[in-house]
Amino acid sequence: MAEPTIEVEGLTKRYGNRTVVDGLSMTVERGEIYGFLGPNGSGKTTSIRMMCGLLTPDAGSGHTLGLDVVRDAAAIKRRVGYMTQRFGLYEDLSIRENLDFIARMYGMGRRAERVSQALERLGLGSRASQLAGRLSGGWKQRLALAACMLHEPEVLLLDEPTAGVDPGARREFWNEIHALAARGITVLVSTHYMDEAERCHRLGYIAHGRLLVSGTPDELVAQSGLSSRVANGVDDADTVSTLEHDPAVGTVTRLGNTLRASGADAAALDATLAAHTRAEWQVVPPTLEEVFIHHSRRAADNFS
Incomplete structure (x- = not known):
């Protein structure tokens, strides 16, 4: 088998007494789109920065493109593209001038040609x-x-790249990401959008600096142990509020006149829904959103 593009073991980062990333171990294969999910402050950005050589881990080891994330940080930076959460280019320069400046910073030959190619490609x-x-x-x-x-990096690290962008632009962006992955470029992306998570080949959920689960979207849904139900015409606010506060119900979601409910114990969920509503509830597969809300609440309970 080919060597993974990214492979880290026990990666840890501390700031004072606070552990931001706690023993992260994971692999990302060549040409794979790997999605990082988790609440704000969970350690996603810090993990990405350690993998691309921008931060030095306090413990653990890892390799990106076969290079050591500690000893070879400078070499990793030259072969990785990192897109931050916030727009970091010069707003008083034109698009072409920004790209030309970056090309000069990298000491690129055929600078004008490469800038023109980048302009046309996107x-x-x-x-x-x-x-x-x-x-x-x-x-x-x-x-x-x-x-x-x-x-021309071999790895793209994208930190919430579509935050605040409209759905049409997000769709175009993801079409481009899949085209890049098809060319063999490895993509590690953090996101809060479930429709984007579903576009990833594999996902990892991070909370309190720890990777709790990892797998394909289908695997994470199947392994969640959740049961979900859906019913039409349940729109009484008091009933919905009662379900939201019942321990047997993990999530309640309104979708127009349709109500979804999920829980970790199918029998307890069914009993609760029957006790509080007269609706006909149908069995449906859990959604990825329900799965990650479930993990988020479990993490909050475990780490509180």
Whole structure:
């Protein structure tokens, strides 16, 4: 088998007495899109930064592209593209000027040619002279992706890259990510959007610096142990509130006139739904959102 693109074991990072990442172990294969999920402050960004050589771990070991994340951090940075949560380019420079500046920073040959190729690849050619500060969120996102792809990295690390971007722009962005993965580029992405999580080949859920579960979306749903039910016409606010506060019910979701409920104990869930409603509840598979809410609440209980 080919060597994993990213492989870390026991990766740990502390700030004073606070452990931000606690014994992270995981692998990411070549050409794989691996999604990081977890609440804010769970350690996703810190984990990504250790993997790409921007932060030195306090304990553990790891390799990215066969390079040691501690000893070879500088070499890793040259072969990895990192897209941060916040737009980090110069807003008073044009799109082309931003990309040309980055190309100069990397000491690239054929600079003008590479910048032009990046502009065309991400559909930025017609806006090349537009100031970055005047771009919408979706176009800024395209520019940021073009910037981190300019040096032709083998790994992309994307930290909540679509936060605040409209659904159409997010869809276009993910189409591009899948095209890059098909070319053999490995992508590690953190996100809060469940529709984006479903687009990943594999997922990991992090809470309090620990990787709680990892697998394909289908595997995580199947392994969750959750049971879900759906019924039409349950719109009484008092009934919904009662279900939300019942320990047998993990989640309650309103979708128009449809109500979804899930729980870890199928028998207890069914008994509760029958006791509080007259609706006909149908058995349905759990959603990925229900699974991650379940893990989030378990993590809160375990680490509180």
